[in-house]
Amino acid sequence: MTTSQARAGSGEATGTRGRRPGIKDVAGAAGVSVTTVSHVLNGKGRVDAATRARVAEAAERLGYRPNSNARGLRSGRTDTIAMLLPAGADAHDHHVLAVDYYLSLTMKTVEAAFERDQALLQLPPLRRLDDLRRFGIDGGIVLDPVPGDGRVAMFHRLGLPVVTVGRDITRPDDPWWVAADSAASTRTVLEHFAAGGARRVAMLSVDIEWSWFADAERTYVEWAAERGCEPILVLARPDRRDSSAASAAAALLDLRPDAVYVPPQWLATGLLRLARDRGVRVPDDLLVAVGVDSHLARTSEPALTAVDLDPARTAREAVDLLMHRIEGGPPGDPRVIPVTLHPRGSSLRPK
Amino acid sequence: MTTSQARAGSGEATGTRGRRPGIKDVAGAAGVSVTTVSHVLNGKGRVDAATRARVAEAAERLGYRPNSNARGLRSGRTDTIAMLLPAGADAHDHHVLAVDYYLSLTMKTVEAAFERDQALLQLPPLRRLDDLRRFGIDGGIVLDPVPGDGRVAMFHRLGLPVVTVGRDITRPDDPWWVAADSAASTRTVLEHFAAGGARRVAMLSVDIEWSWFADAERTYVEWAAERGCEPILVLARPDRRDSSAASAAAALLDLRPDAVYVPPQWLATGLLRLARDRGVRVPDDLLVAVGVDSHLARTSEPALTAVDLDPARTAREAVDLLMHRIEGGPPGDPRVIPVTLHPRGSSLRPK
Numbered sequence: 001m002t003t004s005q006a007r008a009g010s011g012e013a014t015g016t017r018g019r020r021p022g023i024k025d026v027a028g029a030a031g032v033s034v035t036t037v038s039h040v041l042n043g044k045g046r047v048d049a050a051t052r053a054r055v056a057e058a059a060e061r062l063g064y065r066p067n068s069n070a071r072g073l074r075s076g077r078t079d080t081i082a083m084l085l086p087a088g089a090d091a092h093d094h095h096v097l098a099v100d101y102y103l104s105l106t107m108k109t110v111e112a113a114f115e116r117d118q119a120l121l122q123l124p125p126l127r128r129l130d131d132l133r134r135f136g137i138d139g140g141i142v143l144d145p146v147p148g149d150g151r152v153a154m155f156h157r158l159g160l161p162v163v164t165v166g167r168d169i170t171r172p173d174d175p176w177w178v179a180a181d182s183a184a185s186t187r188t189v190l191e192h193f194a195a196g197g198a199r200r201v202a203m204l205s206v207d208i209e210w211s212w213f214a215d216a217e218r219t220y221v222e223w224a225a226e227r228g229c230e231p232i233l234v235l236a237r238p239d240r241r242d243s244s245a246a247s248a249a250a251a252l253l254d255l256r257p258d259a260v261y262v263p264p265q266w267l268a269t270g271l272l273r274l275a276r277d278r279g280v281r282v283p284d285d286l287l288v289a290v291g292v293d294s295h296l297a298r299t300s301e302p303a304l305t306a307v308d309l310d311p312a313r314t315a316r317e318a319v320d321l322l323m324h325r326i327e328g329g330p331p332g333d334p335r336v337i338p339v340t341l342h343p344r345g346s347s348l349r350p351k
Numbered sequence: 352m353t354t355s356q357a358r359a360g361s362g363e364a365t366g367t368r369g370r371r372p373g374i375k376d377v378a379g380a381a382g383v384s385v386t387t388v389s390h391v392l393n394g395k396g397r398v399d400a401a402t403r404a405r406v407a408e409a410a411e412r413l414g415y416r417p418n419s420n421a422r423g424l425r426s427g428r429t430d431t432i433a434m435l436l437p438a439g440a441d442a443h444d445h446h447v448l449a450v451d452y453y454l455s456l457t458m459k460t461v462e463a464a465f466e467r468d469q470a471l472l473q474l475p476p477l478r479r480l481d482d483l484r485r486f487g488i489d490g491g492i493v494l495d496p497v498p499g500d501g502r503v504a505m506f507h508r509l510g511l512p513v514v515t516v517g518r519d520i521t522r523p524d525d526p527w528w529v530a531a532d533s534a535a536s537t538r539t540v541l542e543h544f545a546a547g548g549a550r551r552v553a554m555l556s557v558d559i560e561w562s563w564f565a566d567a568e569r570t571y572v573e574w575a576a577e578r579g580c581e582p583i584l585v586l587a588r589p590d591r592r593d594s595s596a597a598s599a600a601a602a603l604l605d606l607r608p609d610a611v612y613v614p615p616q617w618l619a620t621g622l623l624r625l626a627r628d629r630g631v632r633v634p635d636d637l638l639v640a641v642g643v644d645s646h647l648a649r650t651s652e653p654a655l656t657a658v659d660l661d662p663a664r665t666a667r668e669a670v671d672l673l674m675h676r677i678e679g680g681p682p683g684d685p686r687v688i689p690v691t692l693h694p695r696g697s698s699l700r701p702k
Contacts (some may be wrong), residue, residue, distance in 0.1 A: 060480070080472075085458065103454040106473065107436065114475040119486050121431075122473050124465040130410070135470050269650040276652075296647050299620040301627075343391065 001163040021062040029058035041194045081322055082140035083109055083120040084151050086210075099265045099294045099312055102143075105165070108140065108315035116323055128342055129154050139238045139326045141165060141318050161325040165318050167211045167334065176325060178335040182215035182291075185339040186261065189289045189307065190223050193259035196347060202232035202257035204248060204271060206264045216263045216291060218263050236267055245270045253278060259347070263291030268304060272346075287347040302345030311339055372413040380409040432673055433472045433491035434460055435502050437561075443595045450616045450645045452662055453494075456516070457693045459666035460492065467674055480505050490668050492516060494559045497687065512676040518562045518685065527676060529686040531660040533566035533642075536690040537612065540640045541574050544610035547698060549638055553583035553608035555599060555622060557615045567614040567642065583608050586682050587618055596621045604629060610698070614642030619655060623697075638698040653696030664688055 027034045032051060038045050040055040047055075055100035082346045085102060106122070113120040123140070126132050139161035142151050147170040167177040193201050203220045205213055217233065224231040232255050236248035249271040252260060262268045268290045272282060280286050281303060289305040290297055297304035317335040324332075383402060391398050391406040398406075433645050436453060457473070464471040474491070477483050483505045490512035498521040506513035544552050554571045556564055568584065570647045575582040583606050586690040587599035600622040603611060613619045620642045623633060633638050633653060641648055644657035668686040675683075 078682075083473075100451075100454075103457070106454070106457070107475075110473045111475045114482075117485070121470050122434075124458075124460045124462045126576050131465075134468070266646070295617070301624060301652075344655060 023283075025043055026059045029062060030055045034162075039342055040288050063331055077138050077326075078136045079117060080119045080135075080137050081326075082111055082123045082127070082135060082137045084123045084140060084142045086144040089212070099292055099296070101292050101294060101309060105311040105315055107313045109319060112316045112319040116319055118319070118323070126154055129157060132158060132160075139163075139322050141322055144212070147209050161322060161333070163318060163325060164344065165314060169209060169214050175331045175334050176321065178314055178321055178337065179211055180307075180314060180337045182212045182263075182341050183219040185291070185307045185341065186216045186219040186263075187211070187223060188339075188341045189261045189305075190220065192289070192341060192343060192347060193261070193287050196259070196283075196287055196349060198259035200232060200257045200259070201229075202234070202252060202255065202260045204234050204252045204260050204262045204267055205236070206267065207235040207238045208264075212291070213263055216261070220261065237263075246274065249274045257286065259287035261280075261289050261291070265290045265294055265297060265306075266293045269296070272300070274279045282346050283349050287349075289341075291345050293342060297344075299348070305344045305347040306342050308340040308342055310337055310339060344349065376413055377406065377480055378412045381406045394497050395489075423613060428489050428677075429470055429487045430468060431470045431486075431488050432464055432677075433474045433488045434668070435477070435491060435493045436473045437495040450643055450647070452643050452645060452660060456494070456662040456666055459663045459668060463667045463670040467669070467670055469674070476589065477502055477505055480508060482564060483509060483511075485582060490514075490673050492673055495563070498522075498560050512673060514669060514673045515667060520560060520562050520565050526682040526685050527672065529665055529672055529688065530562055531658075531665060531688045531690050533563045533614075534570040536642070536658045536692065537567045537570040537614075538574060538644075539690075539692045540612045540656075541571065543640070543656070543692060543698060544612070544692060547610070547634075547638055547700060549610035551606075551608045551610070552580070552582060553585070553606065553611040555585050555603045555604060555611050555613045556587070557589060557618065558586040559615075563642070564614055567612070569635050571612065577697045587615075597625065600625045604631060608642075610638035612640050612642070616641045616643045616645055616648060616657075620647070620651075622652065633697050634700050639702075644693060648695075651697070656695045656698040657693050659691040659693055661688055661690060 023034055023037050025110070027037045028035065028053075032055060036047055036051065037055050037059075039116055040052050051223050061195065083106065085106070089222050108335060110120045118138075121135060122136055123135065124131070137160065140155055140163075142149065142155070142162060142164045144166045145164045145168045147154055147168055149164075149168055152164065152168065161174065164177045166179050168174060190201055203217065205217055217235075232252070234248050234252040234255070237244040245267050248267065252271070260271070262271060268288065270287065275282055275286055282288050287305075289307075293306040293308045297306040314337050317337060321335055374385055374388050378388045381388065381402075382408060386403065387398055388410075389407050391403050423440070434457065436457070461471045469489075472486060472488055474486065488511065491506055491514075493506070493513060493515045494516045495517045496503055496519045498519055500515075500519055502693065503513055503515060503519065513527065515528045517530050519525060538584070541552055552575070553570065556568055568586075571584065572582050583603070585599050585603040585606070588595040596618050597616065604625060611622070613622060619639065622639065626633055628638055633639050638656075640656040640658075642658050644659045648655040648657040665688050668688060672686055
């Protein structure tokens, strides 16, 4: 062990660029052995406090950076995990990603990874297996998998641990996912509408097979059946053009609902505008709630009742689950994240 | 060279986890030497097409991943660059980052890095030098530096190449930045207002020392002076609470402008609402334009005239400039990104 560490250190100092001070330089400056420096920097072995301080001071003064590559070669680990935003054909479609949930989730995942001493690589849309093979990572977090998700399949083919945020609805046996509780939040929204006096409760959603949307749709249909109502459900086409959003909103309003839950936030803007154009007042004539909270929901006029998906907790749980899988832990229960409804002006009628 | 490559390969195959096929396995399966495999995978040396195909097929079949750590040790490079979003004290303030520009810039930077065979690490807010030292990176891109930016200083202390998106307004001699042309876009907006008949053109901005805001403010003051007008300039406090945004908007409307340029998008929402409450009609009584385009700007009512900062080009230029610096290239001119104004309903009066 000591020998290989010393060798890695000297390899560093004599690298082709030759600018970085190596572990030998630190050892020389602190007047200790390379082994002692290694022990201090890795928190191993018994080294007295004064020597620790001297080594730390020398490393700081020389600007020494432990070579994480050398570390990776020893442990077989890169201490780097990857994150993949929902993308692919829709990579350049801003509608879905416009909501600040994704940036918030990204930043929280970076922080959660850092707290576990992991660097977070953001990966581009993966077009083929080689795209993934190029990265030195221990595993990855895939956001919003579709059925038989190609990104997840690439991780499996390379034997790389992977977890998802949202689950593949066609793989009920896969426990390696974290997801906000779509079914519970749908029921909460629907009951909130019912308590507000709504009798014709509808759903406006999108034909994308993410578990968030699929669970909301299923729960809504079940809820309507329990109450002996016909479901009033309109799905926008998944290509998400402004035109499909507008025609879906028009089809929905034609059905004259008095409340509508809109799981994808980007469909709500067009609905509100069309309602205004038609003289349908929100919330007086129509209660509205959206499935993800955002700056836009908070500052909309009226402010939109929205589900808070807790991106901070989702990020922490996703990193924790991935680390568990990387470390070879056994499969456990999926992590379902509780959500909170923020009732706002769009669903609260003045008494 | 050959020896060290073979050694790195065998180190891989016998690593502590022992799961990854090594370069020797590929060589065995393809019936060639380790050196040949290395030449094929690194695109070096002279290897005939049939052998190349055989090696590539074997590597694919075995699921061989070149160990980027081993590569890093040889070249002194990690082929990994870092990106730092504007953060720090404001890390949890969603106002600034709510605009989809930052997510778009992030995704475009990931893609631009990938095209240059670089992985992109997203870094958390750096609290101290050790936070940066832990990452095995070749350099970094810092977004929206403030004067004497602490993140940039950390890169310098570690001798790591760094470029910024936006420039440090107190470091005029630093050429290592990429930025959208704030001065030109400000003039474009102001001339657009003047062409629309505005006589009392104002600016509502924020007291944050990013070059984007500072250049807009300076350009506005110069433009007003050229026209012999008193500038009508209101700056919101940088803590960006909703209350400071509201009071800044109120102070601005009290000054009765007939056009207002709002460089930070998040101040525009409150301004539009307050204008409506006061019976000030947009665009009839007041022309409005914002400094960054977004989903919110496009779907606002009326749609907001906005500056398109071209995040795709900004990302490409930032990665290109950083790679130039990493490769030891000489300083050149900073990269100024041309911008485009999208005139929309908020500044276009019906004839």
